[in-house]
Amino acid sequence: MKLRAIIKHYLDAFIQWRVGSALHRKGTKFRPNKKFIRDDAERGLVVDKLNVYIKNNHILKDINLSIPDKKITCVIGPSGCGKSTLLKTLNRLIDTVEGVQIKGKVLIDGEDILHDSSDITELRRKIGLVSQKPCPLPMSIYENIAYGCRIHGIRNRRKLNMIVKHYLHAAGLWEEVKDRLRTPAVRLSVGQQQRLCLARSLAVEPHFILADEATSALDPISSKIVEELFVELKNEYSIIMVTHTLQQAMRIADYVVFMYLGEIIETGDAQTVFHHPKHELTKNYLSGLFS
Amino acid sequence: MKFFEEKVFKVLMYVALLIVCGVVLSIVYTIFSKGWSAMSWDMVSKLPGGGFYIGKEGGFLNAIVGSLMIVGASTVLGLLISIPVVFYLNIYLKRKSKLAYTARLVYDILFGVPSIVYGAFGFTIMVYLGLKTSLLGGIIVITLLIIPIFIRSMDEAARDFPRDILDATYSLGATRYQTIKVVLRQIAPGIATATLLSIGRAIGDAAAVMFTAGYTDSIPTALSQPAATLPLAVFFQLSSPIPEVQDRAYAAAFVLTVLVLILSVLGRYFTNKFSKNKL
Numbered sequence: 001m002k003l004r005a006i007i008k009h010y011l012d013a014f015i016q017w018r019v020g021s022a023l024h025r026k027g028t029k030f031r032p033n034k035k036f037i038r039d040d041a042e043r044g045l046v047v048d049k050l051n052v053y054i055k056n057n058h059i060l061k062d063i064n065l066s067i068p069d070k071k072i073t074c075v076i077g078p079s080g081c082g083k084s085t086l087l088k089t090l091n092r093l094i095d096t097v098e099g100v101q102i103k104g105k106v107l108i109d110g111e112d113i114l115h116d117s118s119d120i121t122e123l124r125r126k127i128g129l130v131s132q133k134p135c136p137l138p139m140s141i142y143e144n145i146a147y148g149c150r151i152h153g154i155r156n157r158r159k160l161n162m163i164v165k166h167y168l169h170a171a172g173l174w175e176e177v178k179d180r181l182r183t184p185a186v187r188l189s190v191g192q193q194q195r196l197c198l199a200r201s202l203a204v205e206p207h208f209i210l211a212d213e214a215t216s217a218l219d220p221i222s223s224k225i226v227e228e229l230f231v232e233l234k235n236e237y238s239i240i241m242v243t244h245t246l247q248q249a250m251r252i253a254d255y256v257v258f259m260y261l262g263e264i265i266e267t268g269d270a271q272t273v274f275h276h277p278k279h280e281l282t283k284n285y286l287s288g289l290f291s
Numbered sequence: 292m293k294f295f296e297e298k299v300f301k302v303l304m305y306v307a308l309l310i311v312c313g314v315v316l317s318i319v320y321t322i323f324s325k326g327w328s329a330m331s332w333d334m335v336s337k338l339p340g341g342g343f344y345i346g347k348e349g350g351f352l353n354a355i356v357g358s359l360m361i362v363g364a365s366t367v368l369g370l371l372i373s374i375p376v377v378f379y380l381n382i383y384l385k386r387k388s389k390l391a392y393t394a395r396l397v398y399d400i401l402f403g404v405p406s407i408v409y410g411a412f413g414f415t416i417m418v419y420l421g422l423k424t425s426l427l428g429g430i431i432v433i434t435l436l437i438i439p440i441f442i443r444s445m446d447e448a449a450r451d452f453p454r455d456i457l458d459a460t461y462s463l464g465a466t467r468y469q470t471i472k473v474v475l476r477q478i479a480p481g482i483a484t485a486t487l488l489s490i491g492r493a494i495g496d497a498a499a500v501m502f503t504a505g506y507t508d509s510i511p512t513a514l515s516q517p518a519a520t521l522p523l524a525v526f527f528q529l530s531s532p533i534p535e536v537q538d539r540a541y542a543a544a545f546v547l548t549v550l551v552l553i554l555s556v557l558g559r560y561f562t563n564k565f566s567k568n569k570l
Contacts (some may be wrong), residue, residue, distance in 0.1 A: 124461060151465050201463065
């Protein structure tokens with residue numbers, strides 16, 4: 001038994017050293033994949049007259065929306081108002097829901113994603129998703145990040161190493177996990193898992209990040225870290241965030257979308273919506289009359 | 292009254308446990324006490340001399356090798372066939388799909404079909420194709436026998452597959468096929484258990500191989516030659532009137548039990564190893 005433990009110890013150390021030495025090597029600078037770079041002028045997310053029905057329930061009604069570039073857009077509203085459905089429609093995860101019917105247009109970088117001819121995998125690469133509950137893949141920390149790159153055709157070991165390191169840095173996780181990249185991702189704490197999921201979405205170089213109540217399952221400290229990450233990330237990505245906590249929206253939103261019963265009631269600059277709401281419903285919601 | 296009930300059921304459960312353990316122990320004891328005297332290194336390292344029915348010399352290496360050949364090949368074949376089936380049922384088809392329902396029903400029925408029926412079925416096909424009893428026939432029939440076990444137990448594991456993980460992989464831009472890596476990692480413990488169950492059933496089955504793989508005193512060197520198996524070694528030697536040969540049957544049973552035991556322990560070990568990544 002003791003011998004086994006010793007062998008295991010040295011084997012682990014060896015593996016860590018192998019991976020470590022490749023990853024900790026200096027002078028390898030991360031460069032984004034050329035294939036995925038696009039012009040700033042082309043990008044943009046526009047929703048035009050979107051209607052979604054699930055089994056004859058009208059979930060989203062005539063949604064018109066234009067998401068500002070490199071800003072944090074917060075979608076707020078009471079439970080069951082269709083916020084999550086909206087996010088799911090944006091990366092077409094809604095296709096997996098049974099009995100769904102979609103009408104209207106969602107233009108991402110000028111291309112209608114609801115059209116049958118659109119390449120759904122490429123679309124989903126462009127739009128990262130951070131879900132409510134952190135959901136690491138059943139693999140090691142390293143593999144979690146590398147998985148997305150592998151399915152998009154990056155197989156070069158050194159490139160993968162660079163990508164993993166870069167995005168773990170970007171998610172503020174590198175210092176915490178650099179010595180145990182080969183351990184299963186499920187062993188991380190929930191807050192770390194959520195940041196890992198964020199890093200995983202970032203690793204496929206999306207243009208947009210969808211966050212579906214990304215901090216609601218986390219403890220206050222982790223959720224603060226994730227929040228700060230989002231604020232940092234908005235320099236490069238457009239972030240669309242669904243949130244239940246108004247305080248959070250007030251802290252980080254640049255642009256606010258207020259939804260009620262499947263309709264968009266009010267949109268606008270965060271300052272304007274929070275301090276001078278035009279609509280009666282928005283006022284009531286913000287003042288806490290219903291939630 | 293509450294505590295009285297508690298006690299009664301505790302005793303009942305205890306008795307049930309004792310019965311199960313007692314049965315297992317008495318089986319092991321019988322095999323061990325009768326087989327141990329006949330056990331020797333020759334028994335597991337030599338081919339039988341003088342026929343399997345009356346022969347007292349040599350061992351039953353032919354049966355050990357034959358069993359391992361058939362079980363190994365059919366486990367690999369079974370995995371190759373059943374993993375795609377399970378993947379298709381769970382990832383490609385919708386939850387309430389009629390095809391999935393029908394397929395599961397069919398596999399449930401196949402699961403319950405006795406192995407002698409498989410043997411007879413395989414025999415009919417072999418007669419139709421003009422094949423003689425052979426290793427190939429044994430492998431095919433045992434594969435057919437264990438596929439339902441594979442599918443049923445892997446399906447159970449795959450049905451608990453968290454949809455969140457699927458959504459996460461889709462949102463990275465994976466096609467449904469590309470999720471197979473993730474799915475397999477998540478249900479790896481389930482696959483290990485399924486393999487274990489299938490091997491246990493396959494290695495211990497006498498009826499299915501009786502008509503299809505046949506029996507021989509030599510180790511098969513080609514797929515077209517008949518192959519001996521351990522359960523049949525037990526069966527034939529036990530029906531012999533000579534006490535020494537009957538002891539050899541117990542020795543064969545002993546080897547069979549030990550093989551299954553080793554495979555179970557290995558299986559448990561790998562199941563634990565595979566589940567470390569599981570969510």
